[in-house]
Structures are given as structure tokens and as C-alpha cells.
Amino acid sequence: MLKTVEMIIDFRRTPPALPPLSIMDSTVAAVETFKLLGSIISRDLKWDTHTAKKAQQRLYFLRQLRKFNLPQELLKQFYSAVIESVLCTSITVWFGSVTKSDTRRLQRSVRTAERIIGVPLPTLRExxxxxxxxxxxxxxxxxxxxxxxxxxxxxxxxxxxxxxxxxxxxxxxxxxxxxxxxxx
Incomplete structure (x- = not known):
């Protein structure tokens, strides 16, 4: 199985038909989406907010730690290491083009963590x-x-x-x- 794939990013209304790409007599598969370093990129450069689901899943562990009466400082450190790191994966690349509804969905995870920990946390924009x-x-x-x-x-x-x-x-x-x- 080859790791090389082709994704053509073209914003023209009628992009030209291009011949298939070949490397050493092997045709490279053309794809609509591609996963790069944990971020899913599509042909139209819309960034899949799969991170929202990951963050929601990890909030469960934060709730469990809260049940064990961990101090706020440790809960905040856990949030930074486990949840915020997921939310901020490639944020400098995708945040500028994310929709408002996706931003709200991601910000909801931050607000939920704030309620669990009991301290204000930085917003996604910050x-x-x-x-x-x-x-x-x-x-x-x-x-x-x-x-x-x-x-x-x-x-x-x-x-x-x-x-x-x-x-x-x-x-x-x-x-x-x-x-x-x-x-x-």
C-alpha cells in the first residue's frame, strides 16, 4: 500500500480536467479528504471539526477526576494537557476558516470544562x-x-x-x- 495520495485544491468555477498522476508506473490515488497530523483536510479546505467529538469524550475523564475531589489546579492542568491540546491541534491553520456554528460547538466543550473545574478558561479565540x-x-x-x-x-x-x-x-x-x- 502506497502512502502517497493526490488532492487537487482548485477554487475556480470550472477546474480543468487533469490527467492522473503517476509515480514509477504506479497511479497515485486522488482523494477528497486527507488526514494530516491528526487534522482532516478536504479539497475545499474546510476543516473537519472532529476535535469537538474528541474533546467531548475526554470531558468524561475530567468529570471522573472531579468526583474524586481533585484540587482545581490539578483539574486545570489535566484540562490543558488532555482537552485543550486536542482543541488546539493545528488551530493556527483551521480557526480562520471555521464556521460560527462549528466555533460554538467547540466553545461548548470549553464552557463545560469551566463548569466542571469551577474556574474561567481561555476561549478558543484567545x-x-x-x-x-x-x-x-x-x-x-x-x-x-x-x-x-x-x-x-x-x-x-x-x-x-x-x-x-x-x-x-x-x-x-x-x-x-x-x-x-x-x-x-
Whole structure:
């Protein structure tokens, strides 16, 4: 079984028909969705929120720990390690294009955990913002990073050059969002 698959991402109204891809006389299978590092990506770049189901399943363990009267600090650490880590898997990639209903569904897991633990927890938007800011700062400090040139300082040296775009898909993607956060 070959691990290589082909997924064509094309947003044109009438994409051209392409011949099948072959590698060493073996045709590569074309797929509609693909699982990459635990995240499911589809041809239209809609991100499957399978993480909501995983987070809901793990809330059971948080409830069980609460029944054993664990201190809030330990419950919060468990939440961060086991539930928040699932919710934040690739959040810098998918959060900008997730629908409001999917965001509400994911945020419901956070609110449920808040009720179980009894302390306020960061929202998904706050988690997304902090992760984007951290990743952007790492990129700006590493000149060998392939995306380093995208973070170009203006002549004043205090703000980064913003990318101009009218397409919502691009406006909500990582780089415009990261530059906006780095400038604010």
C-alpha cells in the first residue's frame, strides 16, 4: 500500500480536467479528504471539526477526576494537557476558516470544562490569538525560516508591512492575521 495520495485544491468555477498522476508506473490515488497530523483536510479546505467529538469524550475523564475531589489546579492542568491540546491541534491553520456554528460547538466543550473545574478558561479565540502571536514571533526571530521574508518591517522599524487582499479566505488565513497581531 502506497502512502502517497493526490488532492487537487482548485477554487475556480470550472477546474480543468487533469490527467492522473503517476509515480514509477504506479497511479497515485486522488482523494477528497486527507488526514494530516491528526487534522482532516478536504479539497475545499474546510476543516473537519472532529476535535469537538474528541474533546467531548475526554470531558468524561475530567468529570471522573472531579468526583474524586481533585484540587482545581490539578483539574486545570489535566484540562490543558488532555482537552485543550486536542482543541488546539493545528488551530493556527483551521480557526480562520471555521464556521460560527462549528466555533460554538467547540466553545461548548470549553464552557463545560469551566463548569466542571469551577474556574474561567481561555476561549478558543484567545487560544488562537496567543498561538498565532507565538508562532509569528518565532518566524520573525529565525531568518532561516522559509516564511521570514513575509514579515517585512516598514521603514519606521516598529510595524510590519500588511498584506493587501480582498479575498476573505486569505484575510482570515495565518499570515495576514499574524501580521495584524504583531502590529497591535
Amino acid at each position: 487560544l488562537y490569538t496567543s498561538r498565532v502571536r507565538k508562532r509569528a514571533q518565532k518566524i520573525t526571530l529565525d531568518p532561516s525560516h522559509p516564511c521570514y521574508p513575509l514579515f517585512e518591517l516598514l521603514p519606521s522599524g516598529r510595524r510590519y508591512r500588511a498584506t493587501n487582499t480582498r479575498i476573505a479566505r486569505h484575510k482570515n488565513s495565518f499570515f495576514p492575521r499574524a501580521i495584524y497581531l504583531m502590529n497591535s
